[in-house]
Every structure is written in C-alpha cells, then in structure tokens.
Amino acid sequence: xxxxxxxxxxxxxxxxxxxxLTRDPAKQAIGISFYGLVMALMFFIFQAPDVALSQIxxxxxxxxxxxxxxxxKIRRHEEEEQARHKEKKAA
Amino acid sequence: MxxxxxxxxxxxxxxxFAGVYLWGLKGLPPVGHxxxxxxxxxxxxxxxERHVTDVVTAVNFDYRGFDTLGEEFILFMxxxxxxxxxxxxxxxxxxxxxxxxxxxxxxxxxxxxASDATRVLTLALVGPLVVFGLYIVAHGQLTPGGGFQGGVVxxxxxxxxxxxxxxxKFKQITSHTxxxxxEAVGAGGYLAIGFAGLILGGSYLxxxxxxxxxxxxxxxxxxxxxxxxxxxxVAAGFVLLLYAFLEQTLEIRLRxxx
Numbered sequence: 001x002x003x004x005x006x007x008x009x010x011x012x013x014x015x016x017x018x019x020x021l022t023r024d025p026a027k028q029a030i031g032i033s034f035y036g037l038v039m040a041l042m043f044f045i046f047q048a049p050d051v052a053l054s055q056i057x058x059x060x061x062x063x064x065x066x067x068x069x070x071x072x073k074i075r076r077h078e079e080e081e082q083a084r085h086k087e088k089k090a091a
Numbered sequence: 092m093x094x095x096x097x098x099x100x101x102x103x104x105x106x107x108f109a110g111v112y113l114w115g116l117k118g119l120p121p122v123g124h125x126x127x128x129x130x131x132x133x134x135x136x137x138x139x140e141r142h143v144t145d146v147v148t149a150v151n152f153d154y155r156g157f158d159t160l161g162e163e164f165i166l167f168m169x170x171x172x173x174x175x176x177x178x179x180x181x182x183x184x185x186x187x188x189x190x191x192x193x194x195x196x197x198x199x200x201x202x203x204x205a206s207d208a209t210r211v212l213t214l215a216l217v218g219p220l221v222v223f224g225l226y227i228v229a230h231g232q233l234t235p236g237g238g239f240q241g242g243v244v245x246x247x248x249x250x251x252x253x254x255x256x257x258x259x260k261f262k263q264i265t266s267h268t269x270x271x272x273x274e275a276v277g278a279g280g281y282l283a284i285g286f287a288g289l290i291l292g293g294s295y296l297x298x299x300x301x302x303x304x305x306x307x308x309x310x311x312x313x314x315x316x317x318x319x320x321x322x323x324x325v326a327a328g329f330v331l332l333l334y335a336f337l338e339q340t341l342e343i344r345l346r347x348x349x
Contacts, residue, residue: 005122049235050147053227057243061250062329069340076340 008042029067036060142302142310143232152317156296167278170328177335183343213255220248228322232311238318242325270327277324284313
C-alpha cells in the first residue's frame with residue numbers, strides 16, 4: 001500500500017511539473033487532462049472514491065474541454081478583428 | 092526589476108516557504124493516523140442513525156447538509172455567471188448555418204468530420220453512460236458517489252453526442268428551456284427538502300423522511316432525495332455551461348467579421 005501511495009504521489013508530481021513546463025496552451029490542455037486522470041487515481045488509492053469519481057469527469061474531461069473551447073474562441077476572435085481592420089482600411 | 096534581483100527575491104521567499112513548510116510537516120500525524128474525534132464518531136454512529144452505508148454521503152447531505160447547500164449554490168451561481176458572460180454581445184451575431192458557411196474555408200482549418208469509429212463508439216457509450224450516471228445518483232447512500240458525481244457523469248452524455256455528430260444534434264437532445272428548468276428544479280428541490288425538515292422536524296434540513304432498511308436503495312431518508320435533486324442540478328448546470336461554451340465558440344462571431 002505504501003509503495004502504491006509513493007508511486008502515485010511521484011506520478012502526480014511529475015505530471016504536474018510537465019503541465020507547468022508546457023508552454024503551448026493547446027498542448028497544456030491535453031496535459032492537464034492526463035494530470036486529471038492521475039489525480040483521480042491518487043484519490044482512489046488514498047481511499048477517497050467519492051472525490052475520485054468527480055475528479056475523473058471534471059479534471060479529465062470538462063476542464064480541458066473548456067480550455068480548448070476558450071482557446072479556439074480567442075484565436076477566431078483575433079482573426080475576425082484583423083478582418084474588420086482590413087475592411088475598414090479598404091473602405 | 093532585473094533578472095538578478097528577481098532571482099534573489101525568489102530564492103529568499105522560496106527558502107522562507109520551505110522553512111515554514113517543513114516546520115508544518117513536522118507536526119502532522121503519520122499517514123493514516125487520524126486524530127480528530129468527529130470522523131471516528133461518525134463512522135461508528137452513521138449507519139445506526141441514518142441507515143446508510145456510505146458515511147461520506149451521510150456527512151455531505153445530512154450531518155453538514157447546510158454547508159453542501161451553500162456549495163450547491165456556488166455551482167448554481169457559477170453556471171449563471173458563466174452563461175451571462177458568454178451571452179451574445181451587441182457587436183456579435185450568430186451564424187445559423189454553421190456547418191455550411193464556416194468562414195474559414197482553407198482545408199487545413201476545417202474540422203474533420205467524425206470518423207465512423209468515433210461515431211459508433213461514442214453513440215454506443217451514451218446509453219451505458221446514462222444508466223451508470225443514474226446508478227451513481229441513486230446509490231449515493233450505499234456506495235461511493237451521489238448527486239454530484241452522478242450528475243457530472245450524466246452531463247457528459249450530451250457531450251458524447253456532440254463528439255459523434257455536431258452541434259445541431261447536441262441542441263436537439265438538450266432543449267435549452269428543459270435544461271434550465273431542470274437546473275432550477277434541482278437547486279430549488281434541495282431548498283424545499285430543507286424546509287420540509289423545518290416544518291415537520293423543527294430544524295432546517297432535518298432528516299424527516301422514512302429511513303428505510305440499511306442497504307436498500309430507498310434507505311437514508313432525505314439523503315436519497317437530496318442526492319436526486321443535486322443530481323438534476325449538477326447535470327443540468329454542466330450541460331448549460333457546455334452549451335454556452337460550444338455556442339460561443341462555434342456559432343457566435345463578430346458582426347461584419349468573416
């Protein structure tokens with residue numbers, strides 16, 4: 001049991017550091033999804049299955065999805081602003 | 092602030108933090124040796140007092156049910172706030188035929204259509220997922236899980252439909268009014284069950300319903316009912332939030348923009 005706990009804790013530390021060190025936000029969203037899964041496993045190993053159940057969905061699915069959607073929106077917004085500027089200049 | 096001062100500043104604060112942190116660690120009990128009395132007391136009496144086998148749920152929805160009510164409304168207000176922030180602004184317009192008239196026509200920016208494998212797998216998963224979500228909501232008092240966990244699982248079902256098809260299908264199965272009403276009913280249901288306790292039992296959120304037989308699905312009294320209300324609220328809340336995000340990202344664009 002102690003071995004499992006030690007392993008999963010180091011795994012959490014490694015994935016968390018990897019997420020922080022990733023610079024590209026889109027890649028970071030994928031990384032945070034994996035980190036969420038590892039966190040869920042950690043909660044499970046530390047005998048908190050109630051928390052683990054919500055962590056799986058929130059951490060591994062909902063949060064990365066919202067980050068990705070927000071990134072898409074930002075990118076599109078910038079493109080649209082640029083297009084508007086061009087039109088104004090042309091007019 | 093140049094690089095050197097920043098580094099010195101960081102090292103100083105990191106050293107101070109490490110010191111306090113290690114000092115704090117020294118006072119911690121060893122792993123698995125819980126000191127406070129409440130957990131042990133509850134572990135002993137909860138099954139007898141509330142006829143439940145998952146003490147975590149009994150604590151969340153009965154012993155400290157009022158705190159959970161507050162948490163539930165934190166979620167409710169977050170969803171309301173998120174929806175308000177993501178509403179359509181005055182300078183934005185909605186393109187109705189999103190799939191045909193995607194502004195950006197360059198091939199590398201087109202989202203590829205879902206492959207047959209994705210479609211089959213996601214659609215096959217929807218049914219089991221809904222059943223599993225309902226199971227978690229209904230068995231909160233018996234096994235790990237409950238309204239919140241089951242609710243988020245249920246909320247991913249429409250998401251799978253979106254992954255398999257497109258936004259139009261997602262909208263067809265999640266009637267916006269219905270989802271809004273469900274969320275309100277869930278949040279209000281929790282409040283109402285609390286008032287039932289006040290009227291029938293003399294204090295807010297008192298467990299006044301029949302406790303049932305330990306280990307059966309209808310055990311736990313109001314714990315099971317509150318779990319159901321929470322399940323509705325959480326599932327609907329997350330679907331609303333997802334809907335707002337998807338709409339804002341995929342359909343709404345600047346007026347006059349491409």
